[in-house]
Amino acid sequence: MKKILFIINRKAGTDREKRLEHAIRRYLPASAYEVSITYLAYLGHGADLAREAVKNGIDTVVAVGGDGSINEIAQGLIGSNTAMAILPLGSGNGLARALRIPLDVHKALKLIAAGKQRAIDVGYANEHLFLSNAGVGFDALIADQFRHTKKRGLSGYAKLVLKSFTDYQPAEYTIDIDGKIMTEKAFLLTVANGNQFGYEFKLAPGANVFDGELDICIMPPVRFYHLLPVSLYSLLGNIDQTRFLKHLTGKEITISSNELQYLQVDGDAVPLSGNGKVTLKVLPQAMKVIVND
Structure with missing residues (x-):
């Protein structure tokens, strides 16, 4: 059973969070996926959560938010076998657009369920x-x-x-x-x-x-x-x-x-x-x- 962790940047209201969690359960049913959901709590938390996910054998970490949250979460996944997926809920969504990830939540979740992976390049500016x-x-x-x-x-x-x-x-x-x-x-x-x-x-x-x-x-x-x-x-x-x-x-x-x-x-x-x-x-x-x- 595939393990998936959603890391959510909590900027939305409670109602939106409930709708999002409902959509996640719909497209990633418990019969086929072991899904966990957690929320960013402090600056750098995304990288910490991602590193922990790698240690715990999580197959896919889903970054839910904008480019800043995605960058932070990616820091903990570089060089690992854990893939990153994107649920673009930011404003600019630069990386999601570059990768042609749908901005629609339901379409993006379908993509995550399909699970097609590819290794991308990353850059470093100093550290x-x-x-x-x-x-x-x-x-x-x-x-x-x-x-x-x-x-x-x-x-x-x-x-x-x-x-x-x-x-x-x-x-x-x-x-x-x-x-x-x-x-x-x-x-x-x-x-x-x-x-x-x-x-x-x-x-x-x-x-x-x-x-x-x-x-x-x-x-x-x-x-x-x-x-x-x-x-x-x-x-x-x-x-x-x-x-x-x-x-x-x-x-x-x-x-x-x-x-x-x-x-x-x-x-x-x-x-x-x-x-x-x-x-x-x-x-x-x-x-x-x-x-x-």
Whole structure:
């Protein structure tokens, strides 16, 4: 009998939790699955629960929440035989969209029941895991500000972008990609494993979590009136074909700058260590994930 553990980020109300648990029992009946449900209680709890699940021989850990919760839970599963499944209940749902995981709960549960697995690549920015992307430019500044605001979702993110854009000064970076060194002044400098930030905004449309490489996305300084076309090209998935983006690929990238202040992984701000330097590496086929056909 397959053992499945659901780890839920408890941001929903009691009624929603009851509906979710009912749906879980419907698609994963006790006759075929040994299902356990638990809830995140503190920062880092997801990684602790995932490591415990690996020790207990759990077949699949289901991360229920957004990209931040998924990242945290994944930290405890890297290199193990326990697969991660995603029930996307966040706002952006970048990794779920990249893997074509249905945003509908019932369809996602059907996928979990089907149980098709595939190993995906993961990335590390210094010691911080990322599944979708990591950045040091304007996106990292917004991630740092976003954690201090109560306004969540796309509207809250957009307001911060508009508020912070005018005062932001793009930095000059030295970028080492597998030994090839270049210097670039950039508004955005993002390294992608998956193909999008979330909300269908694709900065690296061709990025693939199965290809063993990272995609480096360099956006030169832009003006305020460029934000609309940049957003539209990102939604259309062809920004890499425009003058707004330089696209490169590599396996190990080092970014350094005297002006380096912020780092985001999967949309969350994390502490920046390394004296103005970030090293990003890909770890191929590092984690098993329940995927779509």
